[in-house]
Amino acid sequence: MTLSAANLSVGDTHSEVLVEDLTRTQLVQYAGASGDYNPVHTDEKFVREIAGYPTVFAHGMLTMGMTGALVTNYVGDGTLTKYGVRFVNQVWPGDTLTGTAEVTAIHTDDGQHLVDLKLTTVNQDGTPVLTGTATARVKP
């Protein structure tokens, strides 16, 4: 699916549940796929005794990856030109995350139609864990 500028309005939103009850196993899976083996994400003993956190927590890039799936589900594959985020709160095992993309602008650059999105991912308490923006190519 690729969006069309003609069918988009500023303020349109697209939301998805990104993960329900995030598991420690998924953090292990992400460590293996990404190559980031920082033990704060996978090693309960290390994270409590050395790092001083109550338990392991998600890679920020896992949350960015899951939010990226929401974005590409909305705008279509291979159309992103920019995607940037801030990690504003930690994500813990057991969290359920919901992401929302909101259209903030529809414009053209050098003849190419583009849509700008504002992104917010929140946990089950409604606390933002990630905020960001994305820009994608759209059909006229």
Added chain:
Amino acid sequence: MAVENFAIEASHIMMFARAIGDANKIYSDAAYAEGTDVGGIIAPPTFAQASAQFDENYRLRPKIGKPWMGSGKEATGIAPKTEGASDDAPVGMGARGLHAEQHFEYHRHMRPGDVLSATVKPGESWEKHSKRAGVLKFSETVTEYRDQTGELVITARSVGVTTEKAVEG
């Protein structure tokens, strides 16, 4: 990250897509992908992060025969040997380091068969004070990923932060 041979492979893309919980067949099913506008398998938007696998000195991966900071019998906290580690290893992502921001600009999307190399430039650094975490030290790096023809594929900007105290939630 000093990365010279980030070979983009379909099986790695499939595993990465599984890890982020993205069931989109564009990342795993070549026959499906060929029938789309994109015309073939591409990598998910955050796949450049997996270039860490191809950084010989990446300090957040256990090295064969070297002490590792993660726990065995004990939580040793032994830091990976920094000698020989690239100076441009991600800043602020150790035990007390966190990833604060990540930004990607896509000149095109990566496909299996691409072989990327990355060059890293240090960016700005700054400090902030936080009641929750004490002194926060931020530092930025800009990484350019180019393909085997020298064409710029992705520009990534990363901000790491180290905190004085552990931050909960």
